[in-house]
């Protein structure tokens with residue numbers, strides 16, 4: 001339907017977007033995402049011919065868009081911009097009727113067919129009740145729905161949306177995006193999104209832009225990975241699968257990604273959920289983690305599975321066999337750093353701690369944040385094994401910042 005081939009464009013003779021190539025199938029919904037200033041709007045403006053290309057070509061059904069007449073293009077492509085200034089008090093129905101202009105010769109009046117199409121467009125966008133109100137006297141969200149109605153009244157084959165739902169409340173965002181998605185096979189949709197979860201939910205494919213180039217293109221699950229979000233947005237985010245829709249669900253974590261930990265191999269000994277948050281951050285930082293021994297009942301185990309971290313596991317209350325302790329030993333020996341979190345220590349995980357003996361202790365760091373301490377659940381009332389470890393001089397840190405520093409120091413030594 002639409003093909004973008006090696007496109008370049010920008011402002012004042014300077015290219016902002018470069019080497020942009022992708023195709024959109026008939027009916028497909030493509031989301032464009034990327035950090036501020038990455039060139040998303042510039043790309044959309046170039047596709048809609050608001051900006052000239054400085055190289056490459058955009059074709060619609062095999063024909064270069066530069067060959068289309070203005071009205072002809074408007075009968076095929078409509079644009080919903082981020083914001084539309086409205087200084088004149090046209091009525092809502094007047095604005096939506098503007099979507100019919102590409103179909104009219106000069107001085108011809110709107111006919112019954114135009115009114116039918118306009119009414120339908122107002123009904124699907126839920127603005128029919130505002131038909132006779134001045135657009136200057138309605139809310140920003142209502143106005144945006146009117147603009148979407150105008151775009152639909154154009155009966156386009158391609159609709160371009162530049163953060164078209166940014167001003168809408170969540171209910172209307174979902175409603176409008178559902179309407180747009182359900183325009184079906186006849187309309188190809190290309191939309192800029194800042195909300196990654198909405199993009200994941202509604203788009204068939206996602207294009208991730210950064211620095212004016214396409215960094216990734218694929219299904220939401222292929223593009224929205226923790227690593228990409230870290231590399232392109234600089235955020236630590238948990239990416240899970242929405243249990244209802246099966247699409248990626250992104251939860252940004254407030255903490256930043258520590259730098260310079262890329263590639264560090266870390267084995268985490270944790271339990272009772274004391275390692276889950278660290279696992280997310282360290283995976284996002286590019287560390288290679290292993291974990292265990294953990295019981296499948298442990299929330300740290302669930303986190304490890306979610307993150308694809310190799311993890312040694314034994315059923316709750318099952319004894320640790322020689323095979324398990326050998327597996328643990330090899331993980332410990334391969335790790336650059338062994339990270340032990342303050343956790344409740346029971347008979348189940350005591351062997352994990354005992355495994356950190358001998359030369360392994362020189363690679364150990366203990367993470368004991370305020371309010372979280374090792375608790376003795378062994379009923380032996382004896383945590384002297386911990387004192388022994390501490391006495392061996394390994395770093396005991398209480399903040400994330402200190403932990404990252406300690407990891408870096410251990411890797412250097």
Ligand SMILES: Nc1ncnc2c1ncn2[C@@H]1O[C@H](COP(=O)(O)OP(=O)(O)OP(=O)(O)O)[C@@H](O)[C@H]1O
Pocket residue numbers: 011016034035036037038039040041042043
């Ligand atoms: N009219 C303009 N003249 C010159 N430079 C511009 C113009 N519009 C945008 N730019 C620059 O082009 C780059 C890309 O901007 P663009 O608006 O395409 O990014 P974006 O990804 O849509 O950003 P945002 O997420 O902030 O909306 C930015 O560095 C911006 O400053």
